Amino acid sequence: VKPATPPGVVRTLVIALVLAVPAVAWSSLDGTAASSTQVAQVRERDFHVMAPRFLAAGRVDLEISNAGPDTHELIVVRADGRRLPLRPDDLTVDEDRIKPRTVGNEDDVRPGTERTLKLVLKPGRYVLFCNMSGHYLGGMHRLLVVR
Amino acid sequence: VRLRRRSAFQPFAARGRVSVVAIIVMFALFSALSVALSIRETSRSRHRATVVEIASRQRTLAQSYVREAMLVHTGAAADPALTAQLLRVSADKLIDGGLAPEVNGDDDETALPRATGLARLQLQQSRRLVHDLTAAGSAWLAGRPLDRVQFTGKERIAVTDPERRLDVLAALTSNVSLNAARTIAASADHGIVQLIVTQVVLGVAGLLAALLLAAGLTAASRRQTAHFRSLVTASTDLVLIVGEGGCQYASESVERMLGRTGAELLGSGYAESVHPDDRPPVADACRRGEPDEIVFRLRNAQGEWRHVEAHLTDMRGERHVGGIVLNARDISERVVLEEELTRQAFQDGLTGLANRALFRDRLDQALVRAERSRAPISLLLVDLDGFKQINDSYGHDVGDQLLVQVAERFREVARAGDTVARFGGDEFAVLLEGGGETPAIALADRLLERLSTPITVADRTLAFGASIGIVTQAGDGEASREELIRRADIAMYTAKGAGRGRYEVFHSDMDRPVGESLGLEDEIRLGIERNEFSLQYQPEIEIATGAIVGAEALMRWNSPTLGKVPPGEFIPVAESAGLIIELGRFAMREACLQTASWESQGVLPERFVTWVNLSGRQLSGGGIDELVHSALAESGIPPRRLGLEITETSIVQGGVVGDRACGELQRLHSAGVGIAIDDFGTGFSSLEQLRRFPVDMIKIDRSFVQGGELDPRDAAITANVVSLAHALGLIAMAEGIESPAQLASLRELGCNLAQGFLFARAMPPDDLAERLRDRLWERVPEAA
Numbered sequence: 069v070k071p072a073t074p075p076g077v078v079r080t081l082v083i084a085l086v087l088a089v090p091a092v093a094w095s096s097l098d099g100t101a102a103s104s105t106q107v108a109q110v111r112e113r114d115f116h117v118m119a120p121r122f123l124a125a126g127r128v129d130l131e132i133s134n135a136g137p138d139t140h141e142l143i144v145v146r147a148d149g150r151r152l153p154l155r156p157d158d159l160t161v162d163e164d165r166i167k168p169r170t171v172g173n174e175d176d177v178r179p180g181t182e183r184t185l186k187l188v189l190k191p192g193r194y195v196l197f198c199n200m201s202g203h204y205l206g207g208m209h210r211l212l213v214v215r
Numbered sequence: 216v217r218l219r220r221r222s223a224f225q226p227f228a229a230r231g232r233v234s235v236v237a238i239i240v241m242f243a244l245f246s247a248l249s250v251a252l253s254i255r256e257t258s259r260s261r262h263r264a265t266v267v268e269i270a271s272r273q274r275t276l277a278q279s280y281v282r283e284a285m286l287v288h289t290g291a292a293a294d295p296a297l298t299a300q301l302l303r304v305s306a307d308k309l310i311d312g313g314l315a316p317e318v319n320g321d322d323d324e325t326a327l328p329r330a331t332g333l334a335r336l337q338l339q340q341s342r343r344l345v346h347d348l349t350a351a352g353s354a355w356l357a358g359r360p361l362d363r364v365q366f367t368g369k370e371r372i373a374v375t376d377p378e379r380r381l382d383v384l385a386a387l388t389s390n391v392s393l394n395a396a397r398t399i400a401a402s403a404d405h406g407i408v409q410l411i412v413t414q415v416v417l418g419v420a421g422l423l424a425a426l427l428l429a430a431g432l433t434a435a436s437r438r439q440t441a442h443f444r445s446l447v448t449a450s451t452d453l454v455l456i457v458g459e460g461g462c463q464y465a466s467e468s469v470e471r472m473l474g475r476t477g478a479e480l481l482g483s484g485y486a487e488s489v490h491p492d493d494r495p496p497v498a499d500a501c502r503r504g505e506p507d508e509i510v511f512r513l514r515n516a517q518g519e520w521r522h523v524e525a526h527l528t529d530m531r532g533e534r535h536v537g538g539i540v541l542n543a544r545d546i547s548e549r550v551v552l553e554e555e556l557t558r559q560a561f562q563d564g565l566t567g568l569a570n571r572a573l574f575r576d577r578l579d580q581a582l583v584r585a586e587r588s589r590a591p592i593s594l595l596l597v598d599l600d601g602f603k604q605i606n607d608s609y610g611h612d613v614g615d616q617l618l619v620q621v622a623e624r625f626r627e628v629a630r631a632g633d634t635v636a637r638f639g640g641d642e643f644a645v646l647l648e649g650g651g652e653t654p655a656i657a658l659a660d661r662l663l664e665r666l667s668t669p670i671t672v673a674d675r676t677l678a679f680g681a682s683i684g685i686v687t688q689a690g691d692g693e694a695s696r697e698e699l700i701r702r703a704d705i706a707m708y709t710a711k712g713a714g715r716g717r718y719e720v721f722h723s724d725m726d727r728p729v730g731e732s733l734g735l736e737d738e739i740r741l742g743i744e745r746n747e748f749s750l751q752y753q754p755e756i757e758i759a760t761g762a763i764v765g766a767e768a769l770m771r772w773n774s775p776t777l778g779k780v781p782p783g784e785f786i787p788v789a790e791s792a793g794l795i796i797e798l799g800r801f802a803m804r805e806a807c808l809q810t811a812s813w814e815s816q817g818v819l820p821e822r823f824v825t826w827v828n829l830s831g832r833q834l835s836g837g838g839i840d841e842l843v844h845s846a847l848a849e850s851g852i853p854p855r856r857l858g859l860e861i862t863e864t865s866i867v868q869g870g871v872v873g874d875r876a877c878g879e880l881q882r883l884h885s886a887g888v889g890i891a892i893d894d895f896g897t898g899f900s901s902l903e904q905l906r907r908f909p910v911d912m913i914k915i916d917r918s919f920v921q922g923g924e925l926d927p928r929d930a931a932i933t934a935n936v937v938s939l940a941h942a943l944g945l946i947a948m949a950e951g952i953e954s955p956a957q958l959a960s961l962r963e964l965g966c967n968l969a970q971g972f973l974f975a976r977a978m979p980p981d982d983l984a985e986r987l988r989d990r991l992w993e994r995v996p997e998a999a
Contacts, residue, residue, distance in 0.1 A: 113369075115368070115369055116369070137333065137340045138390060158382065159382060205373055205374055206371065207369075207370055207372065
């Protein structure tokens with residue numbers, strides 16, 4: 069979660085830059101391999117995460133959309149068979165402790181917007197969840213199996 | 216605003232005003248729009264701040280609710296129901312607008328707007344979660360199982376501990392409330408961005424519009440400048456600006472108009488190019504800025520003077536001009552034309568002398584001056600003697616050439632200040648200013664002397680004379696112009712009547728009503744129509760026997776308005792007006808009819824001939840043959856009873872006309888009609904012409920007959936003429952016999968016939984018939 073929100077214009081510019089640079093780099097470096105990338109739709113709303121249950125290992129584009137009304141985020145983390153550890157507030161997942169097995173995250177997905185999270189997933193089990201305050205405990209998590 | 220209208224030129228002032236107004240209006244509109252947007256955005260911003268505040272408060276209230284519920288659960292005193300109420304009411308008001316409730320007296324009631332868009336969706340979710348939280352709290356405090364509570368926010372809480380469950384619900388409520396506040400705050404950012412963008416767009420649009428309008432103004436100004444420059448440079452008019460230090464500007468047209476460069480006219484060059492006579496008025500006009508229009512002369516590159524007409528505009532007060540603007544046009548051609556027209560209007564085309572109109576004008580001016588200076592003025596009216604005959608005989612070309620030379624003689628004789636004019640025909644006039652009778656007479660003498668020298672025209676030597684009438688008006692005289700001319704006319708006719716080749720000074724005795732030639736022509740015309748003309752007959756006597764052998768038919772005119780007008784007055788007028796043809800026809804017919812009447816009365820002697828005068832005009836006009844035959848036929852008299860008297864000058868004419876007249880006379884003569892030369896000795900007939908013409912009789916002019924008594928030269932001429940007649944086998948007849956002595960001397964000379972007062976004056980036909988019947992004239996009076 070970003071601690072502060074920049075003003076609209078600046079934020080828009082920052083987002084545009086952040087999105088544009090990797091997009092250009094990606095498309096130029098990965099032109100031939102693009103066909104092997106899987107695309108998976110991840111749909112978030114209050115308070116659910118909807119995503120395919122299974123995916124093949126390799127490059128995956130998670131196309132995240134937020135149906136709202138609340139703002140959400142998506143964190144992808146390898147599952148270890150246990151519940152994710154919580155912070156002392158008992159309301160949010162302790163991201164520091166799961167950092168080593170975190171494979172990707174997308175912050176601040178505003179309602180009505182879409183994001184693409186590019187991942188290279190090895191076979192295994194992964195948890196997709198939102199870590200806004202109370203959202204994980206409120207039901208916003210999903211298990212993904214990569215083969 | 217149309218900036219590029221090319222259809223027609225518009226003055227800059229009008230276009231400029233429109234453009235400036237358009238710029239101002241545009242800026243005013245843009246500014247008003249900008250201010251309105253700012254005000255609206257400020258108001259919305261204030262509302263948003265309130266909403267953010269209340270939305271954020273929901274988080275605090277949710278946490279308070281959980282804490283109070285726990286306190287109550289542990290038995291402590293708290294009022295979670297009130298907090299729940301505040302949460303629910305606030306949630307409602309945040310969505311639908313209205314007054315948000317106060318909390319613990321910290322906040323006043325706050326007015327909220329109705330939520331829209333994403334913020335509304337989030338606030339609705341917040342309300343659902345508030346409901347779930349308070350419902351869960353109430354259930355917990357009431358000891359009911361929490362898993363029975365129906366959640367409306369679609370959350371699926373994984374924890375079972377009631378307190379943690381409430382914490383998660385509070386967290387969810389707080390989170391969505393805060394995100395709603397963020398959304399609202401972000402929309403505020405968006406509004407500000409929109410405002411900034413709108414204002415930037417408006418500013419840029421305003422700037423562009425102003426630039427366009429300014430460009431339009433500049434272009435209009437440039438076009439206007441070009442327009443006026445082209446007007447000035449392409450115009451044939453010369454534009455000069457004259458200020459202090461002389462000419463400041465001269466347009467390019469100076470080269471077209473004067474063939475000189477503008478630089479030559481700058482400074483004092485312009486004043487030096489003005490005709491010296493025109494410099495004072497031009498300098499005065501350039502100093503005063505008036506009159507509006509002046510005409511002056513400018514020297515061109517060839518050194519000629521061009522007449523220019525300049526319109527003046529005083530623009531000394533104009534900062535950009537600072538001088539008098541002269542708009543000058545070359546009017547030289549117009550001036551030349553005007554001068555030519557003036558010359559034609561006031562100059563006699565043939566001789567170059569002043570014409571009648573100019574003479575009258577000069578006379579008017581002279582009269583005005585004379586009235587002021589009390590100096591006398593004199594007027595000479597000159598009529599050429601014998602000119603009509605020359606004109607009739609030799610044609611108008613010869614007459615015209617003669618007039619040109621006569622005019623030249625007038626110029627030679629007249630003084631520089633005198634006005635010499637040709638009145639028309641052979642009539643001339645001279646105006647002498649400041650001179651009385653003496654210089655006028657001196658001038659008349661010089662004129663008569665100069666004109667007495669014959670003039671050679673077309674290889675013919677023409678002798679003629681002039682009759683001059685002089686009128687002098689003393690300084691205090693009051694006669695009008697027309698009166699003066701009339702008096703000169705009377706004096707001139709008096710001179711003519713007194714024997715020609717002389718002058719007469721007007722005196723009041725001459726002033727009689729008859730003799731006014733003015734209107735006489737019309738009177739004659741009327742007289743012919745009214746049959747006022749008649750014939751009288753003067754007998755012709757055979758000196759040897761005293762018998763009446765003939766009579767000359769003489770025209771008489773008894774006018775009801777003018778009385779009895781002498782032939783000497785109306786015949787010349789009738790001749791010049793062409794009326795003599797009509798009168799001649801009348802005379803011919805009347806004489807023949809009268810002769811027939813006498814014949815029928817049996818009073819005519821065997822050899823009696825009625826003589827009818829023919830004018831030169833009748834002869835030159837042709838048709839005499841026919842006229843005579845027609846008269847003879849009508850009257851029935853034999854041709855030998857008729858004789859034609861022709862003047863000496865009328866037979867002088869040569870050429871086709873002369874030949875035709877000669878032929879006609881010869882035919883008539885062959886038919887038996889008698890031919891006599893009248894006034895013999897006064898003209899120019901030569902023996903050659905006497906031989907050529909079929910003449911029976913020569914009538915010796917009365918001036919020789921009457922002068923013979925006193926002047927031996929006249930007597931000699933008479934004797935010679937008689938001898939000449941006899942030598943040529945012609946009858947000699949003497950006119951104007953008034954005394955027995957004259958008769959005696961003629962008898963001695965062997966003159967055949969005589970006519971005169973001594974025998975009889977002209978008489979009505981009945982009287983003559985009486986005389987013939989009485990044979991009174993068979994006895995000739997004895998010489999004294």
